[in-house]
Amino acid sequence: MRYRQMFAPFAAFALVAAATACGPGPAEKAQSGGEVKLQMVESLTNPTRTALLKKLIADFEAKNSGVKVQLISPPTNSADQKIQQMLQSGKGVDVLEVRDTTVGPFSTNKWIYDMAPDLKGWDGLGALTENALKVTQQGGKSYMVPYGFYGLSLFYRKDLVQQAGFSGPPKSWSEMVEQAKKINDPAKNRYGYSFRGGLGGAGNAITVISGYVIDEINKDNAFKLTNGKTIFSSPKAVEALNLYLDLFKSASPPSSVSWGYPEMVQGFTSGTTGFLLQDPEVIATVKESKTIKEDQWGTAPLPVGPTGKAAQPLANAGWGVAQGSTHKKEAVELVKFLTSGDAAMTFSKENSLVPILKSAADDPYFKDGPWASYVAMNSSPDTYVVVTQPRGVPWSTEWGNKADADVQKLITGKAQPAEILKSWDEYWTKKWAGN
Amino acid sequence: MALTETDRPVRQTPPRRPVTRRRQFTGRTALTLFLFMLPAIAFVGMFTYYPLANGISMAFRNYNLNDLSDTSWVGLKNFSTLLHDEMFRGTVKNSLIWVAGSLIPQFLIGFTMALWLRRKFRFRGAYQALVFFPWAVSGFLIGILFRWMFNGEFGVVNDLLMKTHLISTPVPWLADAKYAMVAVIVANVWYGVTFFAIMILAALQSVPEELYEASAIDGAGKVRTLFSITIPSIRTTLALTVLLRVIWIFNSPELIFGMTGGGPANETHIVTSYMIQVTQEGDYGRASAMGVMVVFVLMLFAIFYLLSIRPRKAMR
Structure with a gap:
């Protein structure tokens, strides 16, 4: 009986400790040799968007042989925390969704890569609207390229x-x-x-x-x-x-x-x-x-x-590259691909986003119907x-x-x-x- | 009339093997045993106690995910910040209401259900499965379901109450602090009743039928049987189930998170849901301090509770 009494506090502690959940660990994936394997994590996940992203990724892979992209889609509610844990561990992520709310903490902790030197001379920059360019070059650094804007x-x-x-x-x-x-x-x-x-x-x-x-x-x-x-x-x-x-x-x-x-x-x-x-x-x-x-x-x-x-x-979100990535060159290429040309236009149309490309103003999709008010707002900046x-x-x-x-x-x-x-x-x- | 030992049927116990000599417990055997246990110890250590120790250490550091450039030791600063935080004190009060408000109805309803389910009737198996169903659903999901059910304009709860003329105007359940707490507790009672029902039913099935037969012969009524036979027989299970539930209810913020997000105006936040919110804000130091306090308080509770329900015999 005395032994049992002695153990009571320990037993109680173990019970409480077991009933209280403990911290999660980072997810890591190995990279295969030969071809370059990029890990990409999205944040504002929903099933239709994930399917669309996969389609765009397939186009990217077709154009860049030797590069394979694996898309990770955590549930939206916990996605940013998951991304944070992955970045903190320094491994397992190359390309990630960066939001206007996360770009600050991520860059402060030096978890994401400044793409400014890589984007120099990229013709995609010229195709961006003024707003999109501003986000891309915040404070002289390019931690993200936006894929679209959310506006009221x-x-x-x-x-x-x-x-x-x-x-x-x-x-x-x-x-x-x-x-x-x-x-x-x-x-x-x-x-x-x-x-x-x-x-x-x-x-x-x-x-x-x-x-x-x-x-x-x-x-x-x-x-x-x-x-x-x-x-x-x-x-x-x-x-x-x-x-x-x-x-x-x-x-x-x-x-x-x-x-x-x-x-x-x-x-x-x-x-x-x-x-x-x-x-x-x-x-x-x-x-x-x-x-x-x-x-x-x-x-x-x-x-x-x-x-x-x-x-x-205008709230925004976009794509960025992890500081810990060992394939930064390919990762930046993927970001460029997703934020220019047809890929960018398809993405903003199918996700109902205010587009990042200047050319959208002439697109009938954005000119008429419910979209007209967004276009009207963007054309009267005063x-x-x-x-x-x-x-x-x-x-x-x-x-x-x-x-x-x-x-x-x-x-x-x-x-x-x-x-x-x-x-x-x-x-x-x-x-x-x-x- | 009290039951005596002689009323019970005599059970045959297998004869024990005579112990001739105590087995030698040498250093070598101890080492072998330890090596065999090592994988298990390492596993538990790595996945339970290491994170736990790490979490505890964060409580004494300036550990904020938004800025990890300075994670120095700050002593008890996180704890003192919390004790001066009006909102934290509010969550402590809410936690007590949440635990008591959920536990008591869960216990009473669960117990009653178990008593009913103990009797044999047609489709008992199917009925049991239905009763136990909520336990298999995620708490967060239940939170979201109840959030829509308690919605003031489109919710089924108001609809039913209006159609039965119990209320004349819709009740803004989740918009008013006092109703919101009631709503989350109702959801939690629905969720947790099952656990009591399962545990108590299992215990009830282990009570020897002869006891009931004997008490029936002695002329005991239903109430007397309940208090003199049923409850004393399953006392240990009841006590442990209550203890476990207190810990779990205290530590289950997911339902509140799904249903009200702690609102309106933080009025339904309990300590653990507030802890999650602080974690999301990136202040792991303060969140860990809360975690440490929760573990400490629950541990004290568990010790006193276990001591207070010890059988009298042991105290002699």
Whole structure:
């Protein structure tokens, strides 16, 4: 019995230790001799996209004999962490998907390779749009070449807008609130706006704020004003957030506090909501809806702020090469292949991305229908000012979690707009000061 | 009337081999035995204790994946940051609500189910399989399923409640902190009932039928039989199942992650789901500090729990 008592703490520890999961290990693959074998990892994985990537890779392999590419497709939710572990181990990955949110930490830790010298003289650079070129040459380094942009536009219900007595979709945020309120009718389970209160909710709040402070915004760091302070310190930001709160309270479903991407899209495609602010990839999803027909909906440019302008924060993702790769030359070739010519065009079309190539402006696919608003936005850069948000900073995930939770505090009445903005202002001021 | 030893049928035990001499346990045999055990020890050491030790060491270092240029030792800084973190304190409170709120209904419903399933009836096997089914589904998936079921506008829960006129306006389940906690606990109860049912049913089947026969002869009613025969007979299983469940429920953030992501406004985060969030943010130091605290607290709990449920005899 005494022995048993003596062992009790150890047994308890072992039990607890076994029940508490332990850390994962990096995945490594050996390289075969003779031919070059490239390992490629994607992040924003989905089955259709993976199939398309495999097709493009096959084209690449056909053109580059002796190079074989193996595509690894981890589940989207944990993909970036998986990539991080692979990079940390320094092996097992040559080409990887780099996002605007991961390029910062990956390059800080010297996990990804600066392709700038390899891209010098590449004719693909000249074919890129101004926005795409900017991303490729951030700070004089080329850690990634983007494959496309995700930009917001307004999806709206033509029939509901008309029934509410308006001739067209809202142009500004104040018109948006006005129209959404008219459409809102909870008794019929109909709401004005597909509000994003859950995961990623802060992004939309900041879109509204940016539209209000646009005249003083620092385009290269869209969380800063030209005077060096944060955009959250501006009195106009309070105005913007008050309007956004009003949009939630008087024209959005009460349960949208917890709505993330799938719910807000479902809200629109099921006919429950009248307006939806989303990326172009949703065009395909809305087209598949059985509840709303093709003539019932359309897209419009992003609503503008009080001075008639909107900030267009183009999110992006692209391909990069791992610092630990032993086949950098071939890896860079693959990146070049995927971001130029037909491969690049096919990729942006089939993934509903804002294209990276200048030639897309003449493509009928992008010129008509739901895509027209994106093209229209890109052709009026004075109204829809392209800005770069500091998405690549090492603390971007921490910020995302904090800001999303704060938006929920705001709309559940636990905090006031001014309080939230003060904490955001302090957060960024402190981070930029290096603390 | 109490049962005595003589009421039980006499069991034949095989005669033990007489022990003539204690086997010599020389250094050589010890070494041989050790060599045989070495692969197992190395495996467990490498895949369980090495990562564990590494994880513990991170708790005392400035280990942030976003910037690995300085991973120096910082003593108890990570722990003190956490203790001053209002959100962490909130997650501790939520963890207690989450564990108690999930465990008690799971236990009661699981026990009742096991008692029902013990009786013989037609299609018992099929019914058992159906009852045990949730245990085979991933927690994250269950979280996503329940997230849609509890959706305020398109969810089946509100639909049913409205159609049965129990509510007149839809309840924003996952949008309101107090409902959200209820919703995640309901999902977890559904998920975990099965484990209790399996464990308790297995234990029930090992209770000798004669005990029930004897108690029936003695005129014991259902309640008396439950408290005097059934529960005392399966006491050890009950105690261990409860202990295991406390540890598992405490350590199971996947359902919360799938369902609410800790929201609204972090109100449904428990310690371990918060730990995952911090890990995603790259601060492995702080996340490890949380992990170490969780292991420590659960270990203390396990020790006190095991000591408190020791059979009386052993204390004499």
